[in-house]
Amino acid sequence: MKAIFYKEWIKTRSYIALITVAHFAMALYAVLKLRYISGQYDAVSVWSAWIYKGYSFYSLYQYLPLFGGLLLGCAQFMPELRDRRLRLVLHLPIGERRAVTMHLAFGLATLLSVAFPALLLMYSAARVWFPPEFAVGMLLTLAPWILSGFGAYFFSAAVLLEGRWTRRILLVLVAAGVLRLFFQELSIGSYERVLAYFILWTAAAFCLPIMSSERFRKGC
């Protein structure tokens, strides 16, 4: 596992740096905005704008995890496809499924380690100026966006590892259709009741690149 993580780190570190900087810049922007709002407006106005008017103070962060997941998926798996380099990994003396799972585990760990500090920063800042209900509500609103990043990552990996263009197109259509649902609403609590399904869907998407890699290996 350590060796696969080492390879993936060498391969993607510049992209990971880019994604990390983008996350922190956005998180910092959200913090500054929250600070500005808390200083400019009274609590009733903020609460009213947030609860009743569906105004989001951190919408700039919305698509960042999605693009981060997409970028990491491409950075990890595009080099594996050039000259069908994935054969090198599949020939390693570890199980093929295990080898691909380790690659995905690296991506998952990277996205988590990038998103978690950014979320922590935003949550901590929100707790300074706002009540816990606001901070928790903010996290619940951000959760589908974070999950979309994982989904985009798994789907980009699956699309790239897929051998046939028909299956690739099908996967892109499914990914676009489902991921669109993650961005339908901005207002607080919109996704609370379906969040569990989003988590299940994202967890299920983990299997797609593994299935694609098995088809790659069998040449079908």
Place this chain on the structure above:
Amino acid sequence: MDSVIECRQLCHSYGNKPALKGVSWSLRPGRICGLLGRNGAGKTTTINILNSFLSPDSGSCLLLGEDSRMLSPSTKARIGYLIEGHVQYGFFNVSQIERFYSSFYDKWDASIYHHLISRLDIDPRQKISTMSCGQRSQVALGLILAQSPDLIVFDDYSMGLDPGYRRLFIDVIRDYAANGKRSILMTSHIIQDLEGLIDDCIIYHRGEVLVDCPAKELETSYKSYSFVPNGPVEGFRGEGPEHLRIEQHNKRSAISGFISSSVAEERLLARGVEHSNLREEPASLEDIFIALTGKYQTR
């Protein structure tokens, strides 16, 4: 174990186009085998099946006694595989890639790798993607040999290499296999390089095994004779065990096959070819290959 590789009745098609038509052959331990064939003869399809990157339509392959479709990690550790074009990870430098691969192999011998790398004029921090094809070939070869594998598959090792690096590659393989314990399967289009290196020779033609015998036997029993025809000569390609070929050339035409000079005379007369001055011509492995598979790709 009788064979390190055993292909049994391999069949595979790409759509309606058959690539392999019931191919069977085996590689015995400690032997170096050249798998030869024209473009599209089925070599790469076979290599892909051997390395479990393709499931055959029917038939099977055993590698070190295991089905190639379900190789265990311990068996994979005993098989070195050079991908066509010396494909490796370009984002690594020579130290990083050694660190990566060494953790997977219990029998890793870093000295073999470092010995090969020390011959190259490269900065240890230089990325593999910035190296020449010849340098990359040595890195890829070093990584495979350091695994101390029992079986090595070299898929078109000569691709993109200049004569110097081709010779270097062959010399390294020859030294590595000198103890007679390593089995090697190699494909290449530069057949003259394989002369004197390979023990066995398998020649594919249109998805079938045309010849499967020791290389020495092929070189001594396949004969080529030239003759002066008294009239026009009609080209002929026989399908039988003699692999008889008759070709018309400008001044002297040729007859070749697993035949003696007296049989050559008989075959020419049987086909009504009036001729004189039949004489044996020296034939290299490449000459034999061309005579067997033809100069033109005919379907």
